[in-house]
Amino acid sequence: MAKKNVEELTYKEASTELELIIRNLESGELELEESLESYTRGVELLRSLRTRLEDAEQKVSVLMKDVDGSDVLVAGEAADTSDELKF
Numbered sequence: 001m002a003k004k005n006v007e008e009l010t011y012k013e014a015s016t017e018l019e020l021i022i023r024n025l026e027s028g029e030l031e032l033e034e035s036l037e038s039y040t041r042g043v044e045l046l047r048s049l050r051t052r053l054e055d056a057e058q059k060v061s062v063l064m065k066d067v068d069g070s071d072v073l074v075a076g077e078a079a080d081t082s083d084e085l086k087f
Contacts, residue, residue: 003041006048014052018045 006014021042024030030038 006041006044009045009048011049011052014045014049018042018049021045 004013009017021038025035025038025042
């Protein structure tokens with residue numbers, strides 16, 4: 001079965017698939033080729049999820065305005081943008 005393009009997945013679908021990939025990689029039961037393919041797909045999913053999260057954070061910061069209509073910068077924790085899969 002062909003996998004959907006990463007950008008066609010919802011955030012939840014991409015997140016769930018990434019979790020499954022991590023579990024499979026951690027199990028150590030995949031063949032080398034399957035592991036490499038899964039890892040590559042995981043990196044694609046991770047990059048997509050981070051981009052979507054950054055976009056959402058940007059939209060939220062634009063929507064955060066005080067009563068007078070002036071922008072209010074609300075302190076928050078930045079998303080981790082490293083390209084590493086952490087197990």
